Amino acid sequence: MGEFDLIQRFFKSQSQSHVSADAVPVGIGDDCAVINPTPGMQWLVSSDMLVEGRHFLSTVAPQRLGHKALAVNLSDLAACGAKPRAFTLALSLQRADEVFLAGFAQGLFELAQRHGIALVGGDTTQGPLNICITVMGEVPRGQALLRSGAQVGDDLYVSGATLGDARLALEVFRGTVPLAGEAFEQVRRAMECPQPRVELGQALRGVARSAIDVSDGLLGDLGHILKASGVGACVDVDALPRSPVLAMQDLSLQRECGLAGGDDYELVFSAPSDAAGRAAVAAAAAASGTPVQRIGCIEAEPGLRLRDGAGCLLPNLFSSFDHFK
Amino acid sequence: MGEFDLIQRFFKSQSQSHVSADAVPVGIGDDCAVINPTPGMQWLVSSDMLVEGRHFLSTVAPQRLGHKALAVNLSDLAACGAKPRAFTLALSLQRADEVFLAGFAQGLFELAQRHGIALVGGDTTQGPLNICITVMGEVPRGQALLRSGAQVGDDLYVSGATLGDARLALEVFRGTVPLAGEAFEQVRRAMECPQPRVELGQALRGVARSAIDVSDGLLGDLGHILKASGVGACVDVDALPRSPVLAMQDLSLQRECGLAGGDDYELVFSAPSDAAGRAAVAAAAAASGTPVQRIGCIEAEPGLRLRDGAGCLLPNLFSSFDHFK
Numbered sequence: 001m002g003e004f005d006l007i008q009r010f011f012k013s014q015s016q017s018h019v020s021a022d023a024v025p026v027g028i029g030d031d032c033a034v035i036n037p038t039p040g041m042q043w044l045v046s047s048d049m050l051v052e053g054r055h056f057l058s059t060v061a062p063q064r065l066g067h068k069a070l071a072v073n074l075s076d077l078a079a080c081g082a083k084p085r086a087f088t089l090a091l092s093l094q095r096a097d098e099v100f101l102a103g104f105a106q107g108l109f110e111l112a113q114r115h116g117i118a119l120v121g122g123d124t125t126q127g128p129l130n131i132c133i134t135v136m137g138e139v140p141r142g143q144a145l146l147r148s149g150a151q152v153g154d155d156l157y158v159s160g161a162t163l164g165d166a167r168l169a170l171e172v173f174r175g176t177v178p179l180a181g182e183a184f185e186q187v188r189r190a191m192e193c194p195q196p197r198v199e200l201g202q203a204l205r206g207v208a209r210s211a212i213d214v215s216d217g218l219l220g221d222l223g224h225i226l227k228a229s230g231v232g233a234c235v236d237v238d239a240l241p242r243s244p245v246l247a248m249q250d251l252s253l254q255r256e257c258g259l260a261g262g263d264d265y266e267l268v269f270s271a272p273s274d275a276a277g278r279a280a281v282a283a284a285a286a287a288s289g290t291p292v293q294r295i296g297c298i299e300a301e302p303g304l305r306l307r308d309g310a311g312c313l314l315p316n317l318f319s320s321f322d323h324f325k
Numbered sequence: 326m327g328e329f330d331l332i333q334r335f336f337k338s339q340s341q342s343h344v345s346a347d348a349v350p351v352g353i354g355d356d357c358a359v360i361n362p363t364p365g366m367q368w369l370v371s372s373d374m375l376v377e378g379r380h381f382l383s384t385v386a387p388q389r390l391g392h393k394a395l396a397v398n399l400s401d402l403a404a405c406g407a408k409p410r411a412f413t414l415a416l417s418l419q420r421a422d423e424v425f426l427a428g429f430a431q432g433l434f435e436l437a438q439r440h441g442i443a444l445v446g447g448d449t450t451q452g453p454l455n456i457c458i459t460v461m462g463e464v465p466r467g468q469a470l471l472r473s474g475a476q477v478g479d480d481l482y483v484s485g486a487t488l489g490d491a492r493l494a495l496e497v498f499r500g501t502v503p504l505a506g507e508a509f510e511q512v513r514r515a516m517e518c519p520q521p522r523v524e525l526g527q528a529l530r531g532v533a534r535s536a537i538d539v540s541d542g543l544l545g546d547l548g549h550i551l552k553a554s555g556v557g558a559c560v561d562v563d564a565l566p567r568s569p570v571l572a573m574q575d576l577s578l579q580r581e582c583g584l585a586g587g588d589d590y591e592l593v594f595s596a597p598s599d600a601a602g603r604a605a606v607a608a609a610a611a612a613s614g615t616p617v618q619r620i621g622c623i624e625a626e627p628g629l630r631l632r633d634g635a636g637c638l639l640p641n642l643f644s645s646f647d648h649f650k
Contacts, residue, residue: 025367026471029553031404031537032369032462034469037362042350044357045445047459049415051452079356090374090457120370123457127376132415132448132457134372137357144359146351212356228354 003124006096010105011089016118024086024118033120035086041138046076050131056192057173062103064192065131069104070111071196072215073135075265078201079213081145082137084117092127115198143205145269150210150229154270154298157208157281158218159197161291162243164254165190167261177253183245190243194265200292203284204269207277211269217260219304219316222268226304235259235296238309259306270298328449331421335430336414341443349411349443358445360411366463371401375456381517382498387428389517390456394429395436396521397540398460400590403526404538406470407462409442417452440523468530470594475535475554479595479623482533482606483543484522486616487568489579490515492586502578508570515568519590525617528609529594532602536594542585544629544641547593551629560584560621563634584631595623 012028026034037043050069052058060068070087077084089108093100112119117135169191171177172184179187197213204211210229212221219235226233240258247254271281285292299305306314337353351359362368375394377383385393395412402409414433418425437444442460494516496502497509504512522538529536535554537546544560551558565583572579596606610617624630631639 026469030472031401032371032407032469034405034464035368035370036466037366037368039364041362043360043362043368043461045360045411045413045459045461046357047413047415047447047457049417049448049450049455049457051417051450051455054450054452076356080359082357086370088370088372088459090372090459092374092376092455122372123374125374125376125379127379127455128453130374130376130417130452130455130457132372132374132455134370134413134415134459136368136370136461139359141361144351144355144357147355 006101006124010101011119014105014109016120018113018116019118024120027118027120033086035120038138040141042141042144044077044080044082044137044139044144045134046073047132047134048073048076052129060192062100063107066104066107067111067193069131069133070108071194072265073133074111074115074196074198075194075213075215077135077137078197079145079211079267080139081143081201081205081211082139083202084115084135084137084198086118086120087133087135089119089122090132091122091124092130093124094126094129139205145201145204145208145211147210147212147225147228150225150231150270150298152231152298152300153273154209155273155278155294156233156235156268156270156296156298157292158241158266158268158295159200159290159292160264160266161241162190163218163241163264163266164246164257164261165243166194166263167257168246168249177249186243186245191263194263196265197267197290199288200267200284200290203288207280207284208269208271211267214264214266214268215262217262218268219259223304225268225270232299232301232303232305233296234299234305234307236309237306237314239293239295241291241293273297331426331449335426336444339430339434341445343438343441344443349445352443352445358411360445363463365466367466367469369402369405369407369462369464369469370459371398372457372459373398373401377454385517387425388432391429391432392436392518394456394458395433396519397590398458399436399440399521399523400519400538400540402460402462403522404470404536404592405464406468406526406530406536407464408527409440409460409462409523411443411445412458412460414444414447415457416447416449417455418449419451419454464530470526470529470533470536472535472537472550472553475550475556475595475623477556477623477625478598479534480598480603480619481558481560481593481595481621481623482617483566483591483593483620484525484615484617485589485591486566487515488543488566488589488591489571489582489586490568491519491588492582493571493574502574511568511570516588519588521590522592522615524613525592525609525615528613532605532609533594533596536592539589539591539593540587542587543593544584548629550593550595557624557626557628558621559624559630559632561634562631562639564618564620566616566618598622
């Protein structure tokens with residue numbers, strides 16, 4: 001199977017069957033794709049690169065890897081409140097393994113179709129396994145959710161009900177936590193099949209004042225909001241949502257997974273704390289079918305403070321993931 | 326040096342100093358970049374991934390690698406006649422080597438600034454050296470140059486005066502051709518510092534009927550035009566432009582480098598063969614300061630025929646590069 005056959009067979013055939021021809025008049029197969037941006041909208045772009053051993057383990061099923069590679073990118077669009085439009089896929093493979101490619105494409109396109117995003121181009125090459133996806137989406141002018149909009153007094157929220165499960169799964173793979181059966185399958189699914197909060201992100205336009213997705217750990221990613229907004233925050237550690245499986249672990253492990261876990265792809269966001277603000281967040285959560293949890297507030301004092309449910313200040317022992325530290 | 330310091334120091338500082346803030350209201354540093362598309366224009370997108378040993382040798386200077394990584398992507402925009410707008414860079418590195426990064430960024434941004442394209446985001450991760458760039462550009466609606474527009478009777482052209490030099494340099498590195506001194510430097514520059522034909526591509530809008538850039542070899546890339554357009558072609562092998570260095574090699578090597586070389590990043594295009602068509606091509610070449618050479622014509626008979634200057638049919642011994650064959 002050659003490069004062009006591979007693209008045709010596994011990628012081109014499904015690339016844009018789920019979007020209108022006028023949206024993407026030229027897709028895979030020319031030097032560039034041609035896309036019609038929606039008039040009056042701004043164009044949002046993000047790229048993520050996934051490397052074996054760093055972003056996924058060699059044990060992951062190809063279908064889940066295809067899902068996750070797109071999911072982590074859709075999560076960036078979600079964090080900005082964007083509607084997904086198109087993506088490119090660049091893939092470096094040691095060899096053209098048909099079983100791998102068929103599974104990878106299946107996971108990728110199931111998620112792409114669910115969110116109405118077209119594959120419009122990319123590249124395939126021979127080399128160490130590497131997956132680079134660039135996603136593009138749209139928001140009405142001036143309505144992108146940014147890291148820089150948090151205001152003192154805002155409530156802080158996180159989406160989802162399983163924050164920290166992905167990290168717990170990683171600890172099982174590392175051998176530091178024993179977990180088996182359905183409990184392991186649940187946390188493994190959180191790690192390998194994250195669900196990007198695309199609907200919630202769009203529902204939060206005009207509701208949230210700042211947002212980011214949790215890829216490197218809640219505290220580290222929240223830190224980006226605080227820095228960009230020039231504010232501080234207090235987080236109620238005991239308010240973090242956690243799955244029944246995580247809730248059965250030691251309290252210190254629960255906190256480490258929830259606060260510094262990473263790979264969650266939930267949204268952390270701030271919104272006005274008045275009654276109208278809280279009602280708007282609740283409505284966005286309901287409209288998108290996504291649970292959200294209030295976990296703290298934005299404060300004027302710089303830095304990040306952790307409190308437990310009793311209001312006692314806790315030391316912050318956690319650092320965010322950094323690829324070169 | 327951590328991941329965020331690295332991005333700030335080598336990439337963010339120079340990322341969009343050369344474009345207006347209204348063009349890219351949010352650049353590097355949020356979950357997505359926010360770009361304002363120009364009203365009435367279509368959006369063009371292309372991604373290329375470069376892997377060490379496949380797309381570049383470990384001996385390449387970092388500055389040239391930065392140049393080439395963006396150049397091969399700009400070449401795809403050029404082939405469609407697009408005006409460059411923005412790009413993302415995803416970079417996998419074994420380690421955060423400051424000398425490498427400083428050189429890479431210098432080569433990258435010199436070319437970016439020359440073509441007015443902003444770096445709007447990306448990713449850095451630890452892993453085997455891999456460079457993935459996604460470029461975005463614009464054309465007025467319906468004016469993108471495509472592979473599918475060639476018509477029987479069109480003239481065939483190729484840009485530039487050094488077709489095949491990149492392949493000649495590769496043969497020197499492979500040890501099959503002896504070449505030293507300034508001659509070697511010239512062909513090495515062609516391989517390591519290709520100049521994307523961005524101005525020519527835009528000048529050919531409304532002039533050329535089809536276009537592609539030469540990345541895998543003239544005949545292979547021309548083959549994509551023929552397939553997409555449902556036509557054939559005849560190429561006059563002796564009409565191919567060649568540098569003085571290539572012209573001193575054996576005739577068979579000259580032909581192999583020119584016809585099947587790859588890595589040239591010249592444009593191959595077709596245009597009407599009447600006097601007005603030829604005058605328009607000449608005007609586009611002059612306006613963009615880019616030499617173009619007529620090398621054959623589009624024919625109804627499928628397939629690709631090679632003739633020498635005396636009109637004798639030659640066997641086509643050349644195949645295009647394929648990463649998985």
